[in-house]
Amino acid sequence: MEILSPSYQHSPLIVYDLNGTELILRLPQHDGTYEPTLAASNVDIFDHSIYREGYQPIPYLILIQNSWTYRFANSPIDAGHLILGIGVTHYLEGQETDFLNKASFSQWVLTRFQENYGPLIEEEILELKANDLPIIEEKMWQYPKAPGDLKEFSKCGIHWCMAKTGHPSMGKLDPVLLVPINKTHALEISTTFGGFNPEYFDSIDTIEEIKETLLQEFLEHVHINYSPETLAKIS
Amino acid sequence: MNQPASLVHKRSTVLTANDAKKFVFFSGMTKGASGRPIKINASLLPHFISLVDPKTHDGQAVIHHIQGLRATAGQASSMQNINNAFEHMDRVKNVQICYKILQLDTGSPVTVYITDIRAAYVGDGKKAGLYNVSQLGVKAIVKETTNLSVTSPKAVINGSSASADQAGETALKLTSAGSTALFYNPTNVINELGSWRSTVHSDRETKLAANELTTVLVKSQNRTSVLNWYVEGEGAVLLARALANVTGDLSQQKFRFINPTGDVATTIQKLKNKKAQLVTETDLVSYTGKRAAAIAAASQLNRLTNVMTVEKGKPGFEQRGKSIHKLRADLARGSSAMAGANNMIQAGKTTFLDILKQVQGVF
Numbered sequence: 001m002e003i004l005s006p007s008y009q010h011s012p013l014i015v016y017d018l019n020g021t022e023l024i025l026r027l028p029q030h031d032g033t034y035e036p037t038l039a040a041s042n043v044d045i046f047d048h049s050i051y052r053e054g055y056q057p058i059p060y061l062i063l064i065q066n067s068w069t070y071r072f073a074n075s076p077i078d079a080g081h082l083i084l085g086i087g088v089t090h091y092l093e094g095q096e097t098d099f100l101n102k103a104s105f106s107q108w109v110l111t112r113f114q115e116n117y118g119p120l121i122e123e124e125i126l127e128l129k130a131n132d133l134p135i136i137e138e139k140m141w142q143y144p145k146a147p148g149d150l151k152e153f154s155k156c157g158i159h160w161c162m163a164k165t166g167h168p169s170m171g172k173l174d175p176v177l178l179v180p181i182n183k184t185h186a187l188e189i190s191t192t193f194g195g196f197n198p199e200y201f202d203s204i205d206t207i208e209e210i211k212e213t214l215l216q217e218f219l220e221h222v223h224i225n226y227s228p229e230t231l232a233k234i235s
Numbered sequence: 236m237n238q239p240a241s242l243v244h245k246r247s248t249v250l251t252a253n254d255a256k257k258f259v260f261f262s263g264m265t266k267g268a269s270g271r272p273i274k275i276n277a278s279l280l281p282h283f284i285s286l287v288d289p290k291t292h293d294g295q296a297v298i299h300h301i302q303g304l305r306a307t308a309g310q311a312s313s314m315q316n317i318n319n320a321f322e323h324m325d326r327v328k329n330v331q332i333c334y335k336i337l338q339l340d341t342g343s344p345v346t347v348y349i350t351d352i353r354a355a356y357v358g359d360g361k362k363a364g365l366y367n368v369s370q371l372g373v374k375a376i377v378k379e380t381t382n383l384s385v386t387s388p389k390a391v392i393n394g395s396s397a398s399a400d401q402a403g404e405t406a407l408k409l410t411s412a413g414s415t416a417l418f419y420n421p422t423n424v425i426n427e428l429g430s431w432r433s434t435v436h437s438d439r440e441t442k443l444a445a446n447e448l449t450t451v452l453v454k455s456q457n458r459t460s461v462l463n464w465y466v467e468g469e470g471a472v473l474l475a476r477a478l479a480n481v482t483g484d485l486s487q488q489k490f491r492f493i494n495p496t497g498d499v500a501t502t503i504q505k506l507k508n509k510k511a512q513l514v515t516e517t518d519l520v521s522y523t524g525k526r527a528a529a530i531a532a533a534s535q536l537n538r539l540t541n542v543m544t545v546e547k548g549k550p551g552f553e554q555r556g557k558s559i560h561k562l563r564a565d566l567a568r569g570s571s572a573m574a575g576a577n578n579m580i581q582a583g584k585t586t587f588l589d590i591l592k593q594v595q596g597v598f
């Protein structure tokens with residue numbers, strides 16, 4: 001069945017000046033049960049006092065939280081929606097590294113996933129033990145643990161990392177993308193696909209194929225412009 | 236105040252002559268002078284106002300589409316109920332419009348009867364039950380929990396939501412927490428709860444969800460610390476249903492309602508009977524401008540404020556008094572406008588669209 005996306009062409013063009021690196025994207029109209037977030041376009045990413053911690057004590061500066069709907073063509077029902085989260089994060093004290101170097105960045109990305117998901121795994125083990133349930137790694141939080149778990153690609157003249165994360169109990173994993181802004185700061189782009197009720201599709205594989213197409217369609221409308229000085233340092 | 240007893244409709248697959256009396260002409264243009272007449276169930280007014288804002292482009296598109304049903308009703312773009320050839324469903328913007336094309340008796344014209352209007356979610360196939368939500372970086376991450384009771388300090392029962400992921404995002408914002416428990420109330424369940432009726436789903440899923448919530452409420456009573464419940468939107472209707480089967484009291488659990496729909500006054504009374512705690516530090520019932528809830532409350536304002544009142548001298552008297560005062564001030568205008576609208580519509584003095592124009596400035 002054909003899926004209808006929002007019109008990116010007619011969606012507002014959002015531009016962030018992240019201390020010399022420009023993030024430009026088309027952002028479809030928000031359609032969700034929560035208030036969307038859109039940070040000021042000239043936010044100072046070097047001011048670390050404006051970053052906030054979530055469940056883990058890791059600082060993030062959230063730029064965008066938004067959601068939009070996909071529909072089935074010629075049908076009165078929705079197909080699903082994409083929940084988008086975009087934020088800036090930086091390496092923590094004692095982790096000196098160079099994000100503009102591809103190998104260093106990939107290594108840091110793995111570290112960051114471990115910092116985020118490691119404690120969750122520990123909690124999950126405690127929960128399973130408390131409920132007398134077996135500890136099976138494949139049924140617990142999933143995140144990239146080795147370089148082979150990251151999908152690396154090049155876009156806008158720089159190296160990107162993509163990984164699927166989430167909990168198997170939800171019947172799906174969702175893509176998270178990381179890309180350097182400069183030597184010390186990176187953008188995290190989270191794309192969670194909600195809905196896509198298996199009842200309305202031929203198979204789980206079909207749903208995965210559709211989501212992949214929809215993700216690529218979104219990414220086609222995301223651009224990052226680096227200053228000549230930054231571009232010269234990318235290795 | 237003369238108001239409908241409940242916003243909950245009974246499900247029906249046929250339209251009897253008696254049912255038809257509840258229908259009024261949609262607008263001056265749809266009385267049958269050109270094309271088929273179009274009528275709408277007058278009790279859908281609160282639903283309609285909550286879903287369709289005539290001041291927006293999308294709202295106008297919905298109204299335009301309904302007026303167009305004079306000529307286009309039942310055409311290829313609409314979905315037909317496989318069990319009933321007279322039932323149709325059209326999608327316009329963010330809503331589904333359900334209607335029947337019927338000739339009630341010989342001599343009367345073939346008429347389009349709009350029987351329902353509802354949000355177009357199809358859900359994600361996830362079952363009702365306890366989930367964990369945490370803010371991880373830029374996203375809310377959600378997992379099913381293997382616990383039978385809530386172990387975290389806060390828990391949310393969500394209202395209408397397109398997926399567990401979206402309910403999770405909303406739950407974190409509601410509780411301002413880094414992590415919370417979520418009792419996921421899937422949309423197909425909400426469809427059956429009467430807020431958005433479904434002619435397709437059975438009542439079975441709602442029962443399962445309510446039973447599941449009953450178990451969670453009872454088991455969560457064995458806590459040493461108080462559990463803070465945030466009940467959002469249509470989640471209030473599910474809670475009411477779950478409470479009916481709760482044995483014992485809920486003294487370790489504290490409740491607050493955000494944009495509740497359904498009969499909140501009765502639900503609060505049931506909670507009182509179960510010795511549940513009702514929040515006094517902040518508003519027990521609050522609204523964030525979601526019109527569905529404001530309207531539901533407007534039609535039961537007096538009963539709601541009565542049941543919310545704390546006796547003089549008891550803890551929370553002053554704070555709750557302020558909270559009630561605020562609620563009354565916020566809802567007074569809406570409450571009288573809805574009462575007037577309902578009276579006019581029931582007397583058959585006006586069309587649905589005229590009423591909508593009249594109250595649109597209020598909500």
